[in-house]
Amino acid sequence: MTRRPWRESEDAYICEQAGYEPLSSIAAHLRRTKGAVRKRACELRKTGALGTSLRYYEPKTRECPECHELRSQFYRNGTCKVCNLERLVRSHKDTAFELWRTLEPDYQSRTLSGSPHSDADHEEVLSFVKGEQPKRPSVCGMTDYMARKTLDGYYVAFEAWKIGVLERQIIALKGREHRWRKHQKKQ
Numbered sequence: 001m002t003r004r005p006w007r008e009s010e011d012a013y014i015c016e017q018a019g020y021e022p023l024s025s026i027a028a029h030l031r032r033t034k035g036a037v038r039k040r041a042c043e044l045r046k047t048g049a050l051g052t053s054l055r056y057y058e059p060k061t062r063e064c065p066e067c068h069e070l071r072s073q074f075y076r077n078g079t080c081k082v083c084n085l086e087r088l089v090r091s092h093k094d095t096a097f098e099l100w101r102t103l104e105p106d107y108q109s110r111t112l113s114g115s116p117h118s119d120a121d122h123e124e125v126l127s128f129v130k131g132e133q134p135k136r137p138s139v140c141g142m143t144d145y146m147a148r149k150t151l152d153g154y155y156v157a158f159e160a161w162k163i164g165v166l167e168r169q170i171i172a173l174k175g176r177e178h179r180w181r182k183h184q185k186k187q
Contacts, residue, residue, distance in 0.1 A: 004032075010030050010032075011044060013026070014040060014044060014050065015044065015051075017029075018041060018050055018053065018054050019053060019055060019144045019145060020056070021056065022056045022058075023037060023038065023054050023056065026054070037054070038054060041053075041054050052143070053143070053145065055143075057145050057148045057152070059148065060152055060156055061152055061155045061156060061159075064079055064080035064082075064083060065078055066080070066083045067079075067080065067082065067083050069082070070152075070155040071155070072155070072156050072159055073159065073163070080159075081163055082159060082166065085166035085167065085170065086166060088166075088170055089166055089170055089173065092170060092174065093173060095177060096173050096176055096177050096180070099177060099181065100180060102184065103180060103183065103184070131164075133158070134154060134157040134158050137150050137151070
C-alpha cells in the first residue's frame with residue numbers, strides 16, 4: 001500500500017482547523033484517517049508550523065438569534081430562555097403599570113417604588129439574588145482548548161445567574177399585581 005504524500009494545502013488546513021474542528025471532521029475533509037492526521041499534526045508541531053494541539057472542545061453554548069448572546073437553554077421557537085423571561089418581565093411590568101394607574105393617588109404614593117417601571121424594582125430584586133454575578137475569567141496563558149472550555153463555563157454560569165434574577169423579578173411583579181388587584185376589590 002502506497003502512502004499519499006501530504007500537500008501544502010492539507011498542512012495549511014490542519015494548521016487552520018486544529019482545535020476549532022473535531023479531528024474526525026478534519027480527517028473526513030482531507031480524506032485521511034484520524035491516525036494519519038494525528039501523526040501529521042505531530043510532525044507539523046515539531047517543525048513549529050502547528051502552534052496548537054488537535055484537542056477540540058465542543059461548546060455547550062450557541063448564539064441566540066434574538067439577543068446575540070451565547071446561551072445554553074433554548075425554547076422550541078429558537079430563542080433563549082433569558083429572552084423569553086425578559087419578554088415575560090416586560091409583559092408583567094406593563095400589566096402592573098396599568099393596575100397601578102387605576103389605584104387611588106394616596107395608595108399609589110404608599111406603594112414601595114411608586115411604579116412597576118422604576119429602577120427600585122430591579123435593585124430590590126437584585127438584593128435577594130443568591131450569589132453574585134459571575135466574573136468573566138482571565139484566559140491569559142491558557143491553551144486554546146482550556147480557554148474555550150473556561151469561557152463556555154462562564155457563559156453557562158452567567159446565564160443561570162441571569163435566569164435567577166429574571167425569575168425573581170417575575171415573582172415580585174406577580175405578587176405586586178396580586179396585592180393591587182386585592183386592593184382594587186376593596187374599593
